[in-house]
Amino acid sequence: MTILIEADGAAAETFRFALGAEVVVTDSIPGAVRALEEAGRELLVVVGPDIELGAALQFAEDFRMQRPELGIVLLRRRVDVAMLGQALRSGVREVVSPEDLPGLGQACRRSLDVSRRMVGVNGQTEQHTGGRVVTVFAAKGGCGKTTIATNLAVALAERGRRSVCILDLDLEFGDVAIAMQLMPTRTIVDAVAMCGSMDETGVASLLTPHSPGVDCLLAPLEPGExxxxxxxxxxxLLRTLRSMFDYVVIDSPPAFTEHVLAAFDVSDSYILLATLDIPALKNLRLTLDMLDMLGYPRESWHVVLNRSDSKVGLSVADVERTLRVPIAAQVPSSRSVSASINKGVPLVLDEPGHPVSNAIRGIALGRIAVQQTGAAGVLAQGKAKERRTLSFLRRGGAA
Ligand SMILES: Nc1ncnc2c1ncn2[C@@H]1O[C@H](COP(=O)(O)OP(=O)(O)OP(=O)(O)O)[C@@H](O)[C@H]1O
Ligand SMILES: [Mg+2]
Incomplete structure (x- = not known):
């Protein structure tokens, strides 16, 4: 059932028609709060255009923490960028014009889709028994996604103690094969023929083995594919891979492609890369807003600062202030990284004791090592951060 907050009876009828589902109409925010308290299971509230903006955003803010699965769609006659940003930060999923009734219907369907994914059919949080899917993402190119994803996969495998698959979802320009010195015979393109009837045997035939515990499902050889x-x-693929491996690590392109969004939907954790430059931080802030808007739980996103010791006039504290989230881990800059990529051997294997390898192993094992950035405050905050991020990648805490 959907709750609609609208005091005008005629307008309420129009919106009710557009919503199509069973709708309870209330004329005020306190009325909606009461309806939510009584019913308990509602997944969507539509806030009418005449409800005062500040009150609507406060309502969204209050429920975002208490009931993250509850979607809030806001109707506004005028939408500007500042208001949109404010609304998304408060936890509103979409802002739609009251004139755009088809748009309202679509926004509500999208929001309900997200909410239903967050709760199981019985209202339980969806559980799965397979491995953990970890997406490494940055909306700006060159932040180090492939470097971190490939090294993380090797570190998670711990020389065969665990099984890990790295999926190269940079479908046009994937370079996992190059970074791991692999000659693909089969790629993700070969999975297309299996669509609808994929099974473990079929998917296993597409994998390229790398090192003990590590297999790769590589990107197409030609961008056109x-x-x-x-x-x-x-x-x-991800559902099948998760049933075959302890971990699936996804390397991604620097864009929200449909394929990336599909992977986000199946992922348990998101490693979001930041670097010490303003465009990367701006794009990451937008990414965080989007994850929030899509309702992915904040505990599942982890910001990792790559090349964290670059001397470029920005400190770690500046980054945390800009992003308004803590940095979960830092990976220092080193020329050995490029050398390892050129050599085709992940640094974690080639130089296990290297500071970059230690940092990435720290992420894999959930031991977030406090790096030698010299940034004031980072060391002091280290213990608290360590506790907060201790087990963000651990599978059932048992890794
Ligand atoms: N910590 C680091 N220290 C030094 N160089 C690094 C580090 N991380 C990444 N690099 C270098 O930065 C470049 C880009 O890294 P990488 O290819 O991993 O980024 P990417 O995010 O996957 O890029 P793209 O968006 O093009 O896929 C590479 O040359 C890599 O060697
Ligand atoms: Mg890459």
Whole structure:
């Protein structure tokens, strides 16, 4: 059931028609709060255009922490960027014009889709028994996604103690194969024919083995092949891979492609890369807003600062202030990283004692090492951060 907050009876009827679902209409925010308290299971509230903005955003803010699965769609006659930003930060999922009734219907369907994914059919949080899916993402290119993803996969495998698959979802320009010196015979393109009937045996035939515990599902050899891969292939692949491996690590392109969004939907953790430059931070802030808007729980996102010791006039504290989230881990800068990529051997294997390898192993094991950045405050905050981030990648806390 959807709750609609609208005092005008005629307008309420129009919106009710557009919403199509069973709708309870209330004329005020306190009325909606009462309805939510009584019913308990509602997944969507539509806030009418005449409800005062400040009160609507406060309502969204209050419920965002208490009931993250509850979607709030806001109707506004005028939408500007500042208001949109404010609304998204408060936890509103979408802002729609009251004139745009088809748009309202679509926004509500999208919000309900997200909410239903967050709760199981029985209202329980969805559980899965397979491995953990970890997406490494940055909306700006060159932040180090492939470097971190490949090294993280090797570190998680711990020389065969665990099984890890790295999926190269940079479908046009994937370079996991180069970074790991692999000659692919089969790639994700070969999964297309299996779509709809994928099973473990079929998917196993697409994998390229790398090192003990590490297998790779590589990106297409030609950029043009990316368009042949339906989004459904990614979802089905990830569900199958998760049943085969302890961890699936996804390397991604620097864009919110449909394939990336499908992977986000199946992921348990998101490693979001930041670097010490303003465009990367701006894009990361937008990414965080988007994850928030899509309702991915904040505990599942972890900001990792790559090249954290670069002397470029920005400190770690500046980054945390800009992003308004703590940095979960820092990976220092080193020329050995490029050398290892050129050599095709992940640094974690080639130089296990290197500070970059230690930092990435720290992420894999959940031991977030306090790096030698010299940034004031980081060392002091280290213990608290260590506790907060201790087990963000651990599987059932048992790794
Ligand atoms: N910690 C680091 N120290 C030094 N160099 C690094 C570090 N991390 C990444 N690099 C270098 O930065 C470049 C970009 O890294 P990488 O390819 O991993 O980024 P990416 O985010 O995958 O890029 P793209 O968006 O193009 O896929 C590479 O040359 C890599 O060697
Ligand atoms: Mg890359």
């Amino acid at each position: 990316a368009s042949k891969i339906p989004v459904a292939v990614v979802t089905e």
